[in-house]
Amino acid sequence: MELRAENMIVTLANTDIVNDISIRVKNNQFVGLIGPNGCGKSTLLKSIYKVIKSREGSIHLGDLDVLNSEPRSVSRIMGVVGQFNDLSFDFTVEEMVLMGRTPHKKFMERDTEEDHKIVTSALEQVSLNGYEDRSYLTLSGGEKQRVILARAIAQQPSFLVMDEPTNHLDIKYQLQILSIVKQMNIGTLAALHDLELAAEYCDYLYVMKQGKLVSQGTPKELLTSQLIGEVYDVSCEIYTNPVTGGLGIAYLPLL
Numbered sequence: 001m002e003l004r005a006e007n008m009i010v011t012l013a014n015t016d017i018v019n020d021i022s023i024r025v026k027n028n029q030f031v032g033l034i035g036p037n038g039c040g041k042s043t044l045l046k047s048i049y050k051v052i053k054s055r056e057g058s059i060h061l062g063d064l065d066v067l068n069s070e071p072r073s074v075s076r077i078m079g080v081v082g083q084f085n086d087l088s089f090d091f092t093v094e095e096m097v098l099m100g101r102t103p104h105k106k107f108m109e110r111d112t113e114e115d116h117k118i119v120t121s122a123l124e125q126v127s128l129n130g131y132e133d134r135s136y137l138t139l140s141g142g143e144k145q146r147v148i149l150a151r152a153i154a155q156q157p158s159f160l161v162m163d164e165p166t167n168h169l170d171i172k173y174q175l176q177i178l179s180i181v182k183q184m185n186i187g188t189l190a191a192l193h194d195l196e197l198a199a200e201y202c203d204y205l206y207v208m209k210q211g212k213l214v215s216q217g218t219p220k221e222l223l224t225s226q227l228i229g230e231v232y233d234v235s236c237e238i239y240t241n242p243v244t245g246g247l248g249i250a251y252l253p254l255l
């Protein structure tokens with residue numbers, strides 16, 4: 001499913017945190033949103049999944065006018081893996097993942113055998129089978145992150161928004177999560193910090209700085225030492241990784 005966010009402006013505390021940004025994610029594309037801390041990535045994503053209200057702009061997901069639709073209609077097609085996933089109340093892992101089924105149910109409808117099968121399969125995909133009865137709050141940061149991804153998988157969305165989904169994860173699970181999402185083969189928009197992983201997994205990248213889009217393109221055309229230097233204020237050299245053939249970035253020490 002295709003996402004078109006157009007001319008988004010988000011104003012918080014009298015400041016335009018997101019300043020006239022347009023983003024398009026074509027059918028089944030994995031699109032990365034990169035940029036330094038505080039540039040507005042999370043705010044833009046939150047305005048797309050409607051946790052923050054934009055001052056201006058429009059968002060369409062397929063034919064759905066996201067900003068003028070009920071959250072329930074949006075949640076039937078849009079899954080979200082947010083940056084901070086702490087809760088005040090405790091739930092078991094199974095209950096957390098079952099929540100992914102809620103948008104597909106009628107009011108007070110009970111969980112079916114099919115729902116439980118979908119949950120089991122989602123937990124298997126993130127290697128958390130056997131964790132069903134564990135309390136969510138007792139999990140490590142990485143385990144929590146994988147539960148939240150399992151919840152999004154169980155939701156069976158047509159589009160996924162992810163805010164730094166590899167936060168807290170060791171390298172195995174970073175690779176696992178990005179591979180799972182890639183294999184879901186649905187449109188995905190993800191804020192990412194690791195530029196080498198972004199280059200490896202993303203079909204297209206948007207670069208933000210101080211609330212504005214400063215560049216966009218495929219990882220290969222976009223990730224130059226000049227752009228990375230300008231956006232992140234660091235020195236680096238780009239090379240072709242001799243083992244993977246992928247894009248490598250050698251960061252030089254700050255003086």
Ligand SMILES: Nc1ncnc2c1ncn2[C@@H]1O[C@H](COP(=O)(O)OP(=O)(O)OP(=O)(O)O)[C@@H](O)[C@H]1O
Pocket residue numbers: 012013017035036037038039040041042043044
């Ligand atoms: N409710 C708010 N009121 C005022 N300013 C806010 C509010 N929420 C966020 N900001 C500010 O907006 C800016 C953008 O924040 P945001 O979380 O979107 O950045 P980010 O690019 O996701 O950063 P990071 O990479 O550190 O997660 C920051 O300067 C932040 O302090």
